Amino acid sequence: MEVDGINIPLRKIIHVDMDAFYASVEQMDNPELKGKPVAVGGAEKRGVVSAASYEARKYGVRSAISGYLAKKRCPDIIFVKPRFERYREISQKIRNIFYEYTDLVEPLALDEAYLDVTQNKKGNPSATKIAREIRKRIFDEIGLTASAGISINKFVAKIASDYNKPNGQKTVNPEEVINFLEQLDIKKFYGVGKVTAEKMYQHGIFTGLDLKTKSLEYLETHFGKSGSHYYHIVRGIHTSEVKPHRTPKSVGAERTFSENLTSEIFMLEKLTNIAQELEKRLKKNNIAGKTITLKIKYSTFEQQTRSKTLSYFVADKHLILETAKELLYQQKPEDSVRLLGISLSNLNTDKKEKQTPEKPIQVQLKFEF
Template structure:
């Protein structure tokens, strides 16, 4: 049987590592990228911070309590993207089958590669070295015959690791793997599985396909396959952008329409800049998102027949979606502005139709 050769590259603590790379004073210290406020969230944590239990998506206030010496740094996404593109250039030296998952990770299919090297492990070692030489950053690599196993492998030996799961090793590897380590099984689902007596891949394998579908719906088929080391998904080199947006959570709630509109304008301009930098084009739908202090959330959107490619028009439409009847006595804690519905212009059906989404 011919097996594919898939590599999953995952940059180690990417955002935090970039900050430590650019600022030598941060090296060796616990660093969190994110806002240092009661409502801030950690976007990334250095390995020094992770020793204290600080991790991504953790509230900044909780992170600061767990690590009193934690250093907060504001994110610099322009810089992260710059380095991400340099890293992807390395990938394309070996294969055109590159599927980016985010700025800091990607799948590569090197079954047939540009340098004619038969060993995916040697290719992964070369890639790691080139990334380090060119950017000063460290990556971990997972190698196997499918995407699920390659991604799982990349988490096994961090940081600066390389881990290989061979076809004849996969069955035993997956059988011993705790369900919370399975890529595609989230925290809530893993907790439900444990309560149901499913602790490892071996336990999961005992469940029939019908049982898994009954318990977990459409995901049941995926769980049935991965506990057997089966994943037929191809590496997809093109990932279509479905939306571009920007949002901000405020330390103090907003109550006045004038203040809210000022923030909508500011966020809309950031969103439009990202839209221009992205490869997306022909956006037709502008959306604003409001989250109130009690965490209720609504969106308002407007779809046009002509693509929106003018910043002032973009801002004007975003502002028009905010009306006084959307104000709430509890205040607004988050505002987002985005653009979506990327398509070529079509014949108008209902010009300037306003659609409401809840």
């Protein structure tokens, strides 16, 4: 497939996304919750919703909103504490099903993954049929529903998986990709957040077609490095491969407090615990890093980050804490603090990927999706 003189490899990519995963697991394990509005997370004043059932979503309850707001929108909502070990257990069972079809599985989180089934273990030429079979097996063997998007690259497959949720799927065939992207609302482009969407609106960009009318130079001028990305994806050019062994770019730990912190002494006390938790995660995975980032979220919900890069790798809590302390004292907090976090990036797991030219897949006249 050739677009703007660029050879695009025709892959068969499936993006599988579990439906309200955490909440659905809770409803599956506790039948009394079925059909009821459920939120996984804290109900207290500082609690945050990690996931919401579809019954709760009807009332505007979404992940990342406060438990207080969730209760306000849906007075009958039932809060349950998250059980991440259980979610990981179920996630592994789902991935085991994926691996029966292909080894090219790239998990994005516990509840979603990309699969490259261009050449698959079942010898099935139809990615659409494979996606349907996988979804049926997840339901029959585990008891949960999943949605899927199928297309020629990860970007389009990711967007398509959200189209017929819950418990549905959508295939965007090779000849449909361009029209599909042109008709798409710009805020539905994966990676275009609320702030970027607002900025695009100011430039008269409301759909993929509007985006396509802008030149590469124009997009790079107004959107920086991301401009080139936007220019190519709206033309169906996205050559990122499904990477089975994704290494983390950063490792972090953070805490939201029941009461706002106004004293730096109390903040240091909390940072000590956070650094200790971070050290555990680093040592468990044999990871170290050079760049330490302090995250501060104020009571106004404004967020600030401060970073420092060392000349050596660290994983020790004392060294991490000393740098975090230095970053904290760089500037006096602007307001009371509701959340603190420390993350480590520039890791010893980072590897520069070889820049090899894309080799287009040899496609027969019939490329079944």
